[in-house]
Amino acid sequence: MGGIFLTSGLSFQDTIAQTTSKVSRSSAPSDxxxxxxxxxxxxxxxxxxxxxxxxxxxxxxxxxxxxxxxxxxxxxxxxxxxxxxxxxxxxxxxxxxxxxxxxxxxxxxxxxxxxxxxxxxxxxxxPCWQLLGGQYRDKVRLYADTPEADSPEEQRRLIKKRVEDEGYTWLKMDVSIADLVDVPGALVNAEFWKNERGQLAQWGDQRNYMSYGNTRHPFTQVQITEKGLEHLQQVVENVRNMVGYDIPISTDHYGHFDVNNHIRLGKALEKYRLAWLEDMAPWDHTEDWITLTRALETPTTTGEDIYLLENFKPLIHAKAVDIVHPDLASSGGLLETKRIGDYAEEYGMGMAMHQAGTPVSFMANVHCAAATQNFLSLEHHSVDVPWWEDLVTMTGGGEMITKGYANVPPTAPGLGIELNMDVVKEHLDPRDDxxxxxxxxxxxxxxxxxxxx
The missing domain is CATH 3.30.390.10 (Enolase-like, N-terminal domain)
Structure with missing residues (x-):
């Protein structure tokens, strides 16, 4: 300690800080x-x-x-x-x-x-990717929602921004029967299921167990007419024409209706060469997934609500879907999600990853994706939230996202992020400060x- 005081012009506290600045905090992990x-x-x-x-x-x-x-x-x-x-x-x-x-x-x-x-x-x-076994890639491909707009011209402008300015090479869009509610003759048996706002709401009605959103797909008996199918075809065609065929387009959020109608919808959309059809049936309806996957040319996927590898295994063993799609914040975390990907790989299946949270879970996904060979693409759900990336700082420096790809931290330990406390404070949920x-x-x-x- 005596040598410390030989450092001239510094207080005791500053001297301690200077002389220990190179000391690793990781000196005693076993303790x-x-x-x-x-x-x-x-x-x-x-x-x-x-x-x-x-x-x-x-x-x-x-x-x-x-x-x-x-x-x-x-x-x-x-x-x-x-x-x-x-x-x-x-x-x-x-x-x-x-x-x-x-x-x-x-x-x-x-x-x-x-x-x-x-x-x-x-x-x-x-870095966490090193603890998971090492790195397959140093950047992680992202998929983002297609922007919605009030006119085709505005949507074309927004999609051009998404692809050319922001650099996204994979998009996802909703193809929902909710868009058919105001189209006369597009749906059968929909009126019974509308909420007080006249919507077929898939979310936001948690306390009503018998609501449309909380009723499993086979039990609503909502059907899509030929007019409804034509309308949804046009929705997809408009986006495909704007995007072209170089960029994959995935689809989601169709609504709660049965396997027969999902097959009809899937067949109506086959010519657009979609990247996948997501969550057409509850994840645990394995036989329904087998029926869907065998009936359709477009790849199928599910998994964002599945917890643990053991619950993915029935789908994987039966090849009931073409792609597994875990959400790391539900599937069991980094290691369990890598195990899911590795297990799917043994059966010739790719893994995409669902993510709709803060940069914390986003970066956990990035590390997992970097360490998993059969990874395809990771969802980025907050592209249009201007302060989202500001919630954290990359501790190794550099950007979190560059032109539609997440950057894998090469050396920064752990997840490679630190919270920006002032920004987080500005964006707390009003229900809990x-x-x-x-x-x-x-x-x-x-x-x-x-x-x-």
Missing amino acids: LKITDMRYALTDVMGGTAIIRIDTNQGIYGWGEVRDGADARYALMLKSRILGMNPCNVEKIFKTIKQFGGQSRAAGGVCAVEMALWDICGKAYDV TFFAPTPEWNEVRSHDRIYS
């Missing part, structure tokens, strides 16, 4: 212990929580509870992981995975898993969690 979990609810996608897991060495990790899911899915796991070494990622994951469920019910488990990899990467001073406040009420385990006798 790391989890000490805390806190959260902030951002306004991304109408409510997406970011969590921070702290350790006894000052290293912390960022995770994200999937868009639209409750931060408490993660907070209830705090008591199960306190005191554990965060670098034992798989061990902790197996401890908490029983508390996850399908779709957004998995949000807490996945958020914790993301944060653990972030900590582990920082502790060992390597908590900002990484202490959460001692979640410290205590109050149940015996073993799931076997």
Whole structure:
């Protein structure tokens, strides 16, 4: 210590900072212990929580509870992981995975898993992609929504901006029967299912179990007429003519109707050579997916609501879809999603990735995609949100996204990002202004969690 004071002209604190500036924080990963979990609810996608897991060495990790899911899915796991070494990622994951469920019910488990990899990467001073086995690519192809507009001319301008200015080489669009509600003679049996606003709403009616959006596809008996099919064909043709055939176009959000009508719709759209037809049936209706995939030339995909590889296996074994499509914030996190991709690869299937959250889950996806060979494209859902990228800083420098591709951090440890706290504060969800406040009420385990006798 005596030598420290030989540094002239600096205070004791400044001297300490200078002489330890080259010291790695990752000096004792085997002694790391989890000490805390806190959260902030951002306004991304109408409510997406970011969590921070702290350790006894000052290293912390960022995770994200999937868009639209409750931060408490993660907070209830705090008591199960306190005191554990965060670098034992798989061990902790197996401890908490029983508390996850399908779709957004998995949000807490996945958020914790993301944060653990972030900590582990920082502790060992390597990027997360390195911990997953290494890198197949140094940039990750993105797909973005086609912009909607009030006129074909305006849409043509916006699509040109998306492709030429922003550089996206893969687009996705909705082909929804919601667009047919005001077209006379386009639908059969739709009137019964409309909400009070006259819509066939697929979201936003959580408390009404028997609403159209909460009724599984085979049970609505909504049908599309030939006039309706012609209208949807024209919607797709307009976009295809604007985009051309060099750029893949994926489709989604058709509505809740049965397999027969989905086959009719799929056949009507085959000539446009779409990249895929997404979520035409509930993911767990394996036999329906087999029927759809065998009936159609266009590739099929599902998976954004599937939790864990074990629930992808029936679809993969039966080759019930052509492409698996996990959302890392629901599928189990980075390692489990890579395992899903690797397993699909063995059956000759590609993997696209669904993502609609903050830059935290986005970068978790980027690392996973970089480390997975059969990866196709990653969704970027917030292209038109001007402050979205400003929520974080790339700790290795450079841009997060360049001309339609996400940049894989070459050396920055962990996820390679740090939150811009002032920007996050500006974009909190108005329902909850908590900002990484202490959460001692979640410290205590109050149940015996073993799931076997």
